[in-house]
Amino acid sequence: MTVATPADSLVGATADSAAERPVYLDCNATTPVEPRVVAEVMAFLADEYGNAGSRTHGFGQAAKRRVNRAREEVARVVDAQADEVVFTSGATESNNLAILGLAPEGERNRRTHIVSSQIEHKAVLEPLEELRRRGFEVTLLPPTPGGWVDPDEVRRSLRPDTLLVSIMATNNETGVIQPISEIAALLADHETYFHVDAAQAFGKLIDPLRHHRIDLLSVSGHKIFAPKGIGALVARRRGYRRIPLKPLFYGGGQERGLRPGTLPVALIAGLGLAASLALREHGERIQQCEAMKEAALAALEPLGIAFNGDQARMAAHTLNFSIPGVDSEAAIVELKDLVAISNGSACTSQSYEPSHVLTAAGLPDERVAGALRLSWSHLTPSVDWVAVAERLRRLTGTAIG
Structure with missing residues (x-):
């Protein structure tokens, strides 16, 4: 029986x-988790449950190998290097780390002007508002009637003290793809950092996100069929120089000190596989x-x-x-x-x-x-x-x- x-x-x-x-x-709010990704996550929850920071035994070493492979899988989608990928809890944290993490550099060099747009996600607009409260000047460009940011408006807004330009890749409400490649090209001779919130575009829009003038790029796992609670910030080097980000919190030194805390190996494995599948398919x-x-x-x-x-x-x-x-x-x-x-x-x-x-x-x-x-x-x-x-x-x- x-x-x-x-x-x-x-x-x-x-x-x-x-x-x-x-x-x-309602996939722009969140996607279902891909069945192959579910299987990968479960394997690293139930079987390979080691801590990637444990170097003295095979459990930790297996976890670290999977984390390193996931770094490569995420980087490959945007033609970055694996060590330029910082794992976070999602695009909101990545956006905050990119924007607020640059603030000390701007204050140190008296570059306290930022250019963004009125159609950004709240995960960009609210950190920008925080910097405005700290004394930064923020220029928010209006979109065209078609819902996209005119690159010429970005160019006209640039100043010698512009620290950052932050423009999303695809708008989460309208689905309108922004002219990221054109904006990246016009920034070629300007020192400003270029941040792209790619939550809606990573794995769906390939070539524009591979432009190497994009310094900082935010990724969200649950928009590309991975679990909620995992994402990444891609911080490209300029030559041999890393982006001068400061962490938002401290303790443990993980992710080169930019995002401390025990790595969620199972979620990272899911994001890595989801990124790999998105590129391949x-x-x-x-x-x-x-x-x-x-x-x-x-x-x-x-x-x-x-x-x-x-x-x-x-x-x-x-x-x-x-x-x-x-x-x-x-x-x-x-x-x-x-x-x-x-x-x-x-x-x-x-x-x-x-x-x-x-x-x-x-x-x-x-x-x-x-x-x-x-x-x-x-x-x-x-x-x-x-x-x-x-x-x-x-x-x-x-x-x-």
Whole structure:
């Protein structure tokens, strides 16, 4: 006789509930963990559980080897060196380390001007606000109506005392890809450091992030099918000189003293494998996401949707649009049993504040209030887009076509 355990009951309940759940279309908030990554993480939780800092036995040595390999895997995606990768808890910490960690250098050399944009994630805007309180001058550039930062505006904002330019690679709300390569090129003859928040772009946008004029690049594991709680800061050398970052906290000396604390080997292993898979399978994943977008647009465009962001620059896995006369909260409720979507960044969605990204682009209040963000991945199952469009049509009170 087989006796059911509590774990068996939990697995059964999870499988039943998953079958009834809507299709997840909020991958810009977080992605599912890739099954191969799950297996890798579990192996280093259950079997190879050594501390990478323990050098006196095989358990620690195995852990250290996996950490070193993960460093190489992350670095390879952006054409960096393995020892230029610092593991963190995620892109928020990486952004803070890049921005606040440069502050002492700026104060020492009286370079206290920073250029960024109004459409950055709060994980960039709030550290910048902290530096403003400390006496730094921060220039926040507005986006174009299409949701991207004009490189000429960056060039015009540069000054001899500009310490840092910080521009994201892909906007988390609109999916608009920013002109990172052009900005990197115009900084070629300027001493300023260039930081890119690549949380939404790492492993999805390859060539622009390999530009060696990018000094600092923030990575988030849970945006590329790795677990939450792990990320990295890539800090490229300039010649033989490392970026003069100071740590945010102290104790233990790990990660060259920039990020002390026991390394989460299992999470690092997951990030490393996720990075490797993203690079190897990049073309196939993009094709799948583009096919999903084509299917979505075929069903949704007859509703007269207004794109919130330049479609020519929008990532293959994201749509941000408004439907005339339709409020985003009403649409989310109407669709909740079909698809799980959002109306903006996960960091502000609980507050129901108008999107600072769409507001900065100069969109009318009704467009901002009606904005819907749909984001998917190569792991997303098929969506009944016709049903989605029909539900949204009900809210408009009109017939499709």
